[in-house]
Amino acid sequence: MRDETICLHAGYEPDDGGPGVMPIVQSTTYRFESTEHIGDLFNMPTECMYSRFANPTVDAVEKKIAELEGGVAAMCTSSGQAASCFSILNLCSAGDSFISTSTIYGGTVNLFAVTLKKLGIECIFVDSDASPEELQAAIKPNTKAVFGETLANPALSVLDIKKFADLAHSNGIPLIVDNTFATPILCKPFDFGADIVIHSTSKYMDGHALQIGGVIVDSGNFDWTNGKFPEFTEPDESYHGIVYTETFGKMAYIVKARMQLMRDLGAYPAAHSAFLLNLGLETLSIRMERYCQNAVRVAEYFKNSDKIESVTYPGLEDDKYNALAKKYLPKGTSGVISIVIKGGKDAAIRFMDNLNLAKKEVHVADIRTCVLHPASATHRQLTDEQLIACGIEPGLIRFSVGLENLDDIISDIEQGLGNV
């Protein structure tokens, strides 16, 4: 099946006479005829037994997303933050390190630089445009993963996935890619060598600003038996001595994440959230196409305005990342545009307050056009140095083009820029 079809049909196959749409299975528990059956599930979790880590409605969505990404399995989480966090905790323990590009989502910077540090896990930030030699120099013997964002939020740099996959693999470690802004419709990182993909499903996947969520997808391609990942190849005492690679093969990473992290930390979405996420996924493919179409036109409009100092949109021919965008995001570079207004922070705030149709929200990648000033909002906690490392200037506005009529979006911008 191709993307449009996967969006509508993957993940759920009704029984004869069963409901045509995956129902909301609103239950914490599942009943079994025999004690032995339950015991068997503890050996091989092939059916849902407790909704802290598995639920049939969520499972259907997990299967759909895994198929869209071309992976072997997926696990939904209650937020994108939980997905980023678990993707690392599944590989790193106290005393380990991992590499991340510095142009990543502000919340992820916090998680990596502050919270994981408290757990004894070091994040080594690197410039995504660094040469392979410079990147190699950042790797240490205890480095267990490489992390980056396909299309960075909000810097909109494009990750050279192949370069980072080569770096990771030549060091025997996996590449984790946050594919939130691109979605599998615009880029499938596994095709370029990524091993694990994560998403904040709160953005385009949900699409309608209805619920927070995340997902981790496993390509099934990484060889965990290379000696660097004993937690995968030695008996897990917390799971009656199971060896993940032996029992679960290609699904070792996701089963381990589910049976250790989700079981113990419990950040699983509710069935109802998964049901709503599925509605978003059903139209993801056609929505992504339109976001990209609208955004190119809006980016060109900004480009031609004398009130705007610079426009960042990798889909524009003269953008710094256009060559990488052509390679990794040939169908388009999403609906998100960054602009720097002439006049700095004050002008940015005046322009935003002038807008009527475009909503001021702490959100992005939504069906409705929305705007945000990162330096005073999402990235407020970062130091000036960190802000610049993330590619954020004081007058920068993140403009997320929605699915309204294009002329209405542009008229709003035109009047908004009128008296900044």
Ligand SMILES: *Cc1c(COP(=O)(O)O)cnc(C)c1O
């Ligand atoms: C929003 C976002 C996150 C965090 O996701 P939440 O669902 O808000 O927890 C992570 N990565 C990227 C790229 C994001 O845009």
